[in-house]
């Protein structure tokens with residue numbers, strides 16, 4: 427009984443938030459920018475046609491960097507807008523738990539990003555048409571990219587709960603996400619390993635979104651990587667809940 | 677029944693609500709009154725579970741808002757101050773969303789929404805986006821949200837704020853109609869509204885309850901209660917006032933204003949219910965003034981309010 431109630435509550439929130447994206451031009455602008463940026467990097471910087479790679483590495487390697495800017499933009503309104511308009515006072519006095527509200531919002535934004543990601547599919551078809559890509563590896567990379575997007579998003583929704591300003595939320599989210607990327611960025615790892623002990627280097631790179639994404643990209647969907655992303659998401663959403671419950675004002 | 681037990685809220689070192697306790701039974705409409713920053717909204721926010729109290733709690737129909745928050749909130753309809761609503765949804769979609777959150781499904785959901793639209797005179801604008809509505813209509817949409825699930829307990833923070841006189845009247849009627857089956861707490865700055873709608877008034881000032889009584893009883897606390905006001909034409913009002921002041925049971929009499937021929941006079945009794953009117957009228961007939969207007973004051977809420985809260 428409780429769980430079906432929970433599900434329907436979450437679903438109600440998800441539906442509202444999800445159609446909220448499409449109710450304004452923001453959704454279309456976001457999708458267009460996402461596809462254009464990805465296209466630009468893939469075709470002009472990575473030289474997609476000349477690479478002849480079977481796993482679309484020249485396409486997926488850009489995802490973390492594009493997510494870094496676009497996902498905080500998708501997430502920033504989730505709580506900040508609610509606080510600014512005072513509607514948080516209604517949503518938090520409805521007979522639903524804070525966790526249902528958070529999950530509902532998170533899932534809506536995640537589904538939205540999932541759609542943007544799915545719209546890159548013509549690229550796979552092109553690759554399959556031109557060559558002989560490893561479809562298994564591509565599938566894994568999509569799953570990895572979607573999981574990583576969830577991790578970015580969980581940071582964004584958390585920072586959105588800190589403030590009533592979307593801009594502030596956006597900036598804090600980018601800073602935190604940048605840390606999660608750079609911790610696994612090869613040049614940073616190299617610089618770090620010059621002076622710090624190996625366990626610290628391992629720990630830092632373990633914390634990075636990038637490390638786990640690269641490992642999934644190789645075509646192995648390791649349970650450990652999935653657990654990593656799910657834990658990051660759970661942790662960020664937990665902080666989100668604590669912040670919302672301990673807020674003194676709207 | 678809503679039972680508020682020793683509710684208190686501190687923001688830092690500042691006490692917004694200080695040890696407030698009261699009970700509201702079904703059938704009662706409790707008016708929550710107080711100057712700005714008295715703590716009305718803060719109290720309502722604690723009753724509805726939006727902000728946690730520093731100490732004390734509220735029990736809504738047997739469910740403690742702190743420990744059994746969800747069942748308690750199910751029984752409440754809440755109209756927050758400034759009527760927040762999602763601006764980019766249509767009126768219908770918004771209410772449908774609220775209905776879904778309240779557990780209405782399928783046909784039941786559309787029926788609940790349609791009925792509420794009708795009750796709140798929103799049917800004509802149901803396809804309109806909320807941010808294109810006027811302030812009064814937005815207020816009504818939020819009010820609609822509060823009564824959608826026919827809750828046992830209604831908490832309304834300034835429900836008629838921003839409405840035109842006709843709409844104010846409609847909303848008051850609606851509140852009165854619903855009252856038999858519900859316990860209603862509403863806050864307001866309009867004293868006439870409280871007089872017209874509420875069966876009981878609580879006045880709070882600086883976070884504390886300073887009066888808890890029926891509006892009619894509150895009025896009797898007014899200095900004006902039982903005073904006789906007259907408008908006199910011609911003659912010598914000073915002589916009349918001097919004479920009236922000597923009548924047994926009269927505390928004082930004075931001329932409020934004087935203009936050409938007319939004078940406004942008020943006579944205060946020693947004890948509020950001394951039946952003075954007759955003696956005053958006799959004195960009046962013996963004087964050379966003619967009265968164009970005689971009025972026994974009920975007492976004024978605004979005067980009581982000012983005296984209690986300042």
Ligand SMILES: Nc1ncnc2c1ncn2[C@@H]1O[C@H](COP(=O)(O)OP(=O)(O)OP(=O)(O)O)[C@@H](O)[C@H]1O
Nearest residue numbers: 674675687692710711712713714715716717718719
């Ligand atoms: N989040 C907050 N942080 C700090 N102080 C607050 C907060 N919310 C309310 N207060 C203070 O608590 C006091 C009571 O505020 P409240 O909004 O309850 O007043 P009110 O009686 O509703 O007034 P009004 O008639 O103007 O609506 C005020 O002094 C206000 O400044």
Ligand SMILES: [Mg+2]
Nearest residue numbers: 716717718757
């Ligand atoms: Mg208020």
